[in-house]
Amino acid sequence: MDEMKEVIKNYVIREYVEDDTDVTYDTPLISGGIVDSFSMVSLKRFLENKYQIAIPDDKATPEAFDSVNKICLLVNEYIK
Amino acid sequence: MAYTEKTRGIYKEILGGLQQAGIFKQERFIHSAQAADIEVEFPAGSSLKKVINICANNYLGLSSHPEVVQAAHAGLDSHGYGMSSVRFICGTQDIHKKLESMVTEFLGTEDTILFPSCMDANGGVFEAVLTKDDVMISDRLVHASIIDGIRLCSAMHDTFKHSDMEHLEEKLQLHNDKRLKMVITDGVFSMDGDTAKLDKMAELCEKYDALLFCDDSHASGFIGKTGRGTHEKCGVMGRMDIITTTFGKGLGGASGGCVSGRRELVEMCRQKARPYLFSNTIAPPVVAGVIKVLEILSASTDRRDKLENNTIFWRKGLTDAGFILKDGDTPIVPVMLFNAKLSQDVSRDLYEEGVYAIGFFFPVVPQGQARIRTQISAGHDIIHLEKALDAFRKVGKKYEILGKTKQEIIERYGM
Ligand SMILES: Cc1ncc(COP(=O)(O)O)c(C=O)c1O
Numbered sequence: 001m002d003e004m005k006e007v008i009k010n011y012v013i014r015e016y017v018e019d020d021t022d023v024t025y026d027t028p029l030i031s032g033g034i035v036d037s038f039s040m041v042s043l044k045r046f047l048e049n050k051y052q053i054a055i056p057d058d059k060a061t062p063e064a065f066d067s068v069n070k071i072c073l074l075v076n077e078y079i080k
Numbered sequence: 081m082a083y084t085e086k087t088r089g090i091y092k093e094i095l096g097g098l099q100q101a102g103i104f105k106q107e108r109f110i111h112s113a114q115a116a117d118i119e120v121e122f123p124a125g126s127s128l129k130k131v132i133n134i135c136a137n138n139y140l141g142l143s144s145h146p147e148v149v150q151a152a153h154a155g156l157d158s159h160g161y162g163m164s165s166v167r168f169i170c171g172t173q174d175i176h177k178k179l180e181s182m183v184t185e186f187l188g189t190e191d192t193i194l195f196p197s198c199m200d201a202n203g204g205v206f207e208a209v210l211t212k213d214d215v216m217i218s219d220r221l222v223h224a225s226i227i228d229g230i231r232l233c234s235a236m237h238d239t240f241k242h243s244d245m246e247h248l249e250e251k252l253q254l255h256n257d258k259r260l261k262m263v264i265t266d267g268v269f270s271m272d273g274d275t276a277k278l279d280k281m282a283e284l285c286e287k288y289d290a291l292l293f294c295d296d297s298h299a300s301g302f303i304g305k306t307g308r309g310t311h312e313k314c315g316v317m318g319r320m321d322i323i324t325t326t327f328g329k330g331l332g333g334a335s336g337g338c339v340s341g342r343r344e345l346v347e348m349c350r351q352k353a354r355p356y357l358f359s360n361t362i363a364p365p366v367v368a369g370v371i372k373v374l375e376i377l378s379a380s381t382d383r384r385d386k387l388e389n390n391t392i393f394w395r396k397g398l399t400d401a402g403f404i405l406k407d408g409d410t411p412i413v414p415v416m417l418f419n420a421k422l423s424q425d426v427s428r429d430l431y432e433e434g435v436y437a438i439g440f441f442f443p444v445v446p447q448g449q450a451r452i453r454t455q456i457s458a459g460h461d462i463i464h465l466e467k468a469l470d471a472f473r474k475v476g477k478k479y480e481i482l483g484k485t486k487q488e489i490i491e492r493y494g495m
């Protein structure tokens with residue numbers, strides 16, 4: 001779980017952060033304006049590829065993607 | 081009629097908000113033809129002022145060129161004023177076909193289709209050639225019209241960081257399972273004046289079997305040794321799959337745009353692109369004008385050469401004076417001021433000194449990156465640029481920003 005958090009956090013930083021904004025496991029990503037909902041597509045694809053899962057579109061909501069912690073919970077639901 | 085006071089109030093409040101936030105746009109009325117020297121009424125109702133224009137997209141100085149004006153007159157006489165029809169009903173004349181084949185030749189592509197504007201070309205092209213099985217991977221700084229076109233298309237959309245080729249490659253790998261992949265970029269980026277790395281992009285597209293799309297609106301006619309565009313500058317002519325461009329900037333400045341590229345992709349636009357199917361194309365006099373523009377540019381590189389020399393002179397002049405510029409070598413030369421209010425004040429004072437240049441600030445450019453965007457033209461003579469430099473030096477001195485670092489300017493004026 002901790003390793004997954006690190007992987008996802010690093011992906012978010014690499015993908016979305018252009019300056020030195022600090023991202024923790026609880027930083028609000030979408031409501032905090034770091035990830036716009038348009039860009040959630042690539043985050044979802046990354047998770048699906050990395051963890052070999054399929055997240056249904058209706059579960060990939062802005063709320064479910066709003067922090068590294070929440071994303072981890074979501075991913076764990078689909079890992080067999 | 082149900083435009084009640086309540087409804088009016090809603091809009092008044094929104095508009096008032098724009099005014100308060102200082103982002104309410106106001107037009108300035110120009111009473112002369114578009115050129116290096118123009119006569120402007122600003123604010124509305126004031127007497128006319130003669131100023132040097134350094135904010136037009138009139139890169140080649142062809143907007144009011146006598147030969148172009150004359151060709152448009154002749155086109156008006158021979159082919160009439162309007163078509164009163166979309167292309168595929170009874171709105172296609174011989175000169176529309178002639179212009180399409182001239183653009184194909186000029187850009188070194190396989191085929192071309194005209195659109196009412198480049199906004200329309202970008203609005204229609206993605207939906208016409210891609211489906212939900214495909215992916216569009218765009219640079220994060222592409223023009224608004226491309227973003228609109230992407231929104232209208234059912235293909236998946238992803239982005240890469242501005243001009244970051246490693247990031248692009250990661251995205252090409254991530255989406256490798258898609259039926260078709262299209263990489264999307266501007267050739268020259270209009271706010272920063274930097275150029276896409278089309279050589280590297282073409283290489284990556286070949287490696288990962290992706291289509292390459294470039295909007296060359298700020299390049300066609302003058303970027304590259306013979307002015308064919310960013311693909312010429314980057315040495316990838318013939319390797320582009322789609323180029324869109326406008327006739328509303330360097331290529332005469334009137335209006336109209338096109339999609340040029342692979343034969344089948346252009347044909348898909350002819351069959352399916354909605355702005356082509358449901359809106360009138362370019363009017364005959366304008367078509368005749370653009371044909372003349374392409375004749376002038378194909379016969380000689382004098383105009384783009386002059387533009388290149390003017391640009392070098394202008395960049396050096398501003399740098400020597402102590403301004404901070406965005407790096408680059410295109411005729412888009414942003415003078416960085418960082419603070420939004422400072423950019424407005426400098427623009428106003430330049431106008432007082434007889435130089436028409438506009439300040440851009442958030443949300444048009446990122447927060448803390450306010451600037452005066454200057455645009456050089458082959459219609460400028462050195463004397464125009466010298467006068468404009470004098471004005472810049474004077475205003476720069478007044479605000480004590482000459483020779484200052486970014487840090488010093490921000491410390492004094494704030495972000
Ligand atoms: C990069 C880019 N593409 C497209 C357009 C739209 O061109 P047109 O005026 O032909 O609609 C513009 C104009 O602002 C532009 O800068």
